[in-house]
Amino acid sequence: MFLPTTAEELKKLGWDRPDVILVTGDSYIDSYFIGVSVIGKVLLHAGYSVGIIAQPDISSGSDIMRLGEPRLFWGVTGGSVDSMVANRTAIGKKRRRDDYTPGGINNRRPDRASVVYCNLIRKCFKDTRPIVLGGIEASLRRIAHYDFWSDSVRRSILFDARADYLLYGMAERSVVELAGCLRAGRDPRRIRGLCYISKELPADCLELAPFEAVARDADAFADMFHKFYRNNDPATAAPLAQKQDTRWLVQNPPALYLQGKDLDAVYGLDYERDLHPYYSRQGKVKALETIRFSITTHRGCYGECSYCAIGVHQGRAVRSRSRDSIVAEAQRMVRHPEFKGTIYDVGGPTANMYGIECRKMGGNGCCGDKRCLTPEICPSLGLDHGAQIALLEALRAIKGVRRVFVASGIRHDMVTADRRNGDAYLREMVRYHVSGQMKVAAEHSELHVLQKMGRPDCGSLLRFRTRFFALNREEGREQFLTYYLIAAHPGCTEKDMKALRSFATQKLKLLPEQVQVFTPTPSTYSTLMYRTEKDPFTGKSIFVEKSVKGRERQKSVIVPEKKKRSL
Numbered sequence: 278m279f280l281p282t283t284a285e286e287l288k289k290l291g292w293d294r295p296d297v298i299l300v301t302g303d304s305y306i307d308s309y310f311i312g313v314s315v316i317g318k319v320l321l322h323a324g325y326s327v328g329i330i331a332q333p334d335i336s337s338g339s340d341i342m343r344l345g346e347p348r349l350f351w352g353v354t355g356g357s358v359d360s361m362v363a364n365r366t367a368i369g370k371k372r373r374r375d376d377y378t379p380g381g382i383n384n385r386r387p388d389r390a391s392v393v394y395c396n397l398i399r400k401c402f403k404d405t406r407p408i409v410l411g412g413i414e415a416s417l418r419r420i421a422h423y424d425f426w427s428d429s430v431r432r433s434i435l436f437d438a439r440a441d442y443l444l445y446g447m448a449e450r451s452v453v454e455l456a457g458c459l460r461a462g463r464d465p466r467r468i469r470g471l472c473y474i475s476k477e478l479p480a481d482c483l484e485l486a487p488f489e490a491v492a493r494d495a496d497a498f499a500d501m502f503h504k505f506y507r508n509n510d511p512a513t514a515a516p517l518a519q520k521q522d523t524r525w526l527v528q529n530p531p532a533l534y535l536q537g538k539d540l541d542a543v544y545g546l547d548y549e550r551d552l553h554p555y556y557s558r559q560g561k562v563k564a565l566e567t568i569r570f571s572i573t574t575h576r577g578c579y580g581e582c583s584y585c586a587i588g589v590h591q592g593r594a595v596r597s598r599s600r601d602s603i604v605a606e607a608q609r610m611v612r613h614p615e616f617k618g619t620i621y622d623v624g625g626p627t628a629n630m631y632g633i634e635c636r637k638m639g640g641n642g643c644c645g646d647k648r649c650l651t652p653e654i655c656p657s658l659g660l661d662h663g664a665q666i667a668l669l670e671a672l673r674a675i676k677g678v679r680r681v682f683v684a685s686g687i688r689h690d691m692v693t694a695d696r697r698n699g700d701a702y703l704r705e706m707v708r709y710h711v712s713g714q715m716k717v718a719a720e721h722s723e724l725h726v727l728q729k730m731g732r733p734d735c736g737s738l739l740r741f742r743t744r745f746f747a748l749n750r751e752e753g754r755e756q757f758l759t760y761y762l763i764a765a766h767p768g769c770t771e772k773d774m775k776a777l778r779s780f781a782t783q784k785l786k787l788l789p790e791q792v793q794v795f796t797p798t799p800s801t802y803s804t805l806m807y808r809t810e811k812d813p814f815t816g817k818s819i820f821v822e823k824s825v826k827g828r829e830r831q832k833s834v835i836v837p838e839k840k841k842r843s844l
């Protein structure tokens with residue numbers, strides 16, 4: 278079922294008022310790819326009545342008031358993407374398109390959507406509370422953070438939004454506990470994965486430098502970020518506290534990961550895989566095309582690429598669904614009236630991490646003092662693509678499934694390093710799962726830039742490329758590789774971009790068009806480098822291209838002006 282979004286739907290369900298109302302910056306697609314749908318369905322499954330208001334009109338109370346006031350709490354999210362990232366390009370221009378808005382025109386999601394929606398709720402419902410923030414925008418802005426769009430360090434979004442609580446990361450467990458506490462009238466402030474504001478410094482917290490200090494001093498900001506990053510693993514994290522004005526932002530340790538049956542249960546809930554009819558009348562939502570018949574196989578990413586926030590938001594340790602759960606989902610998909618036989622993606626943050634577990638940690642978090650994949654792949658990582666091969670085979674065998682693609686990115690270094698099944702995996706990919714072009718995150722060619730990005734050197738990329746084309750010849754296929762590249766990452770100069778151009782033309786034999794200008798999104802190591810202009814691990818100064826013209830020039834080394842699309 279869809280969660281109700283109008284008063285008529287509430288009435289049909291026999292609910293006088295919902296326990297929880299979720300407000301989101303995306304349109305309402307009922308799918309587990311959309312965080313707000315997952316939270317709504319998990320709460321519903323736990324026995325709470327939940328309504329959704331998607332992309333409310335912020336100029337009037339007509340949308341936000343249509344379900345009344347919730348019995349327990351408001352849940353507010355900016356949507357699947359941070360609203361500033363969704364609305365602004367890497368050089369600060371307004372984006373015209375929005376894949377999560379009916380009709381595709383970017384005119385429904387305000388900048389700093391979480392803050393705007395909280396203000397709207399308070400304007401229409403005086404003294405209503407509590408308001409709970411969630412989703413990626415809140416998660417990555419939960420402590421003092423650098424905000425590229427205002428070129429400033431901002432305090433926790435919990436203070437800016439004047440909300441009561443913030444649930445960060447994967448919040449299924451935390452939100453059910455929170456609803457339980459609020460229903461029973463208990464104090465929720467010990468719930469894992471929750472941030473709150475306190476007048477006192479709680480006794481057991483690790484204290485971060487105050488907001489004023491980190492806003493002023495780049496080294497204090499770097500020190501704060503290291504502590505924040507190291508305390509993000511549920512197995513080892515301490516509670517954190519940071520003074521923001523006269524009060525403290527308190528971050529409880531992260532929620533324990535959902536694993537095994539608990540993880541399967543979230544993906545096994547009843548999702549419509551469709552846009553709610555109230556919103557489908559307003560036009561098509563592009564995001565639905567890619568997520569409707571796709572499957573998520575796992576959460577987390579061992580990669581820790583410096584520019585990516587997945588590790589902070591989802592966690593580093595990979596947690597995989599069982600094969601049975603994924604196959605059962607594909608069988609349900611086949612029965613969907615719109616399914617035409619193609620599963621468009623079987624993946625996750627990095628597709629080929631499915632089923633791969635650290636043998637040393639055994640699902641209990643990750644090492645705090647070293648990375649799993651760089652500078653080389655840790656021998657304790659049980660690197661074996663066998664589970665993925667078996668999963669893809671099982672999906673292909675389902676009656677009614679004609680094609681199964683893997684569109685999520687893969688780590689080429691993991692494929693080339695897997696002596697047991699890396700080659701067999703790549704052969705299977707070439708034979709069955711590539712839709713003409715395989716996308717590879719090359720990112721750069723120059724070692725010092727790749728090191729700052731937390732990426733492997735390009736040796737494995739070239740070995741992967743050679744093997745990919747050899748297997749295509751053997752399998753009688755004509756398929757290609759496309760490469761993602763990043764311009765203007767901290768440490769990267771125009772000279773480095775020229776070297777990348779030579780590498781691409783000479784070694785990759787093409788000039789990629791997929792070049793992104795680096796965007797410093799909140800709470801990543803690359804953003805820390807952008808803000809401090811220092812290598813965060815050596816403290817040495819690094820070059821950072823900050824001018825709009827210089828950043829565009831770096832991109833134009835690869836993509837000449839006339840070919841350039843929106844950044």
Ligand code: SF4
Pocket residue numbers: 635636637638642643644647648649655656657658
């Ligand atoms: S032992 Fe290796 S693979 Fe396991 S968490 Fe530590 S660095 Fe990662």
